[in-house]
């Protein structure tokens with residue numbers, strides 16, 4: 001029984017649900033970003049998973065009917081405790097790891113790229129004029145997808 005076997009691409013909602021449970025289990029336990037969920041928001045994971053599943057199913061496959069304002073809860077979090085570029089960088093790392101542990105393929109790549117784009121967009125929306133210049137290069141603590149790819153191919 002291997003938990004790390006590459007299973008092929010993310011084929012649909014069932015695969016997404018597994019990835020999301022792995023990701024949020026890691027995120028809740030993470031010393032850096034876990035407290036946003038566990039201490040600040042008091043997130044109920046079992047309530048969060050179906051909504052976030054709809055969000056990702058819609059983003060990747062256009063099949064679910066997610067209707068919500070995904071920025072709003074993060075704006076509330078950010079005013080309780082600043083969400084930094086490093087926090088979003090950690091989110092991206094965990095998201096990549098959750099996908100790479102199980103999947104390879106075009107949808108897996110799209111999911112990783114979308115996660116990074118949305119993390120960048122959230123950071124810019126929340127930090128406004130104080131946003132670290134993520135698009136131009138590597139801001140403190142934030143490791144862009146492209147840089148990770150470069151690193152992993154560097155001999």
Ligand code: HEM
Pocket residue numbers: 033036037041042043044048051052055067068069070073074077083087088091114115118119122
């Ligand atoms: C450090 C980064 C992040 C933290 C700490 C964080 C934390 C949270 C928390 C605490 C909630 C509220 C859950 C609740 O209802 O209790 C939430 C909601 C949500 N987050 Fe994040 N988040 C982060 C980044 C992201 C990113 C990059 C995405 C998208 C790729 C995302 C997508 C969502 C969505 C779709 C919701 C649900 C909104 C709804 O209920 O309709 N989050 N997040």
